[in-house]
Amino acid sequence: STMPNIENEEFLGSSMQLICSIDPGVFRELDDLLRSETRGQGQLELLSLMDVAEGDEALNDLNEEKTDD
Numbered sequence: 677s678t679m680p681n682i683e684n685e686e687f688l689g690s691s692m693q694l695i696c697s698i699d700p701g702v703f704r705e706l707d708d709l710l711r712s713e714t715r716g717q718g719q720l721e722l723l724s725l726m727d728v729a730e731g732d733e734a735l736n737d738l739n740e741e742k743t744d745d
Contacts, residue, residue, distance in 0.1 A: 680706075695723070 680696035687693075698706060703720070710718040 697726075700725070 680698045682694065682696045684695040685692070703722070707720045710720050
C-alpha cells in the first residue's frame with residue numbers, strides 16, 4: 677500500500693489530528709487499523725476527493741491509442 681502524504685499533524689490535549697492524502701484504495705484498511713490501534717476511539721473522516729490530473733491524462737492517452745487502430 678502507498679504511504680500517506682501528511683499535510684498537517686496537530687496534538688490537541690490527549691488527542692491527535694492528522695490531515696493527509698491517501699490512495700482511495702487504502703481507506704478501509706487504514707480505517708480498520710486506526711480503530712484497532714485506538715480500541716475504537718479513533719475516527720477517520722473523508723474531507724474531500726480530488727481528481728489526479730496525471731491519471732486523467734494517462735486514461736485519455738489510452739483512449740486515443742484505441743481509436744487510432
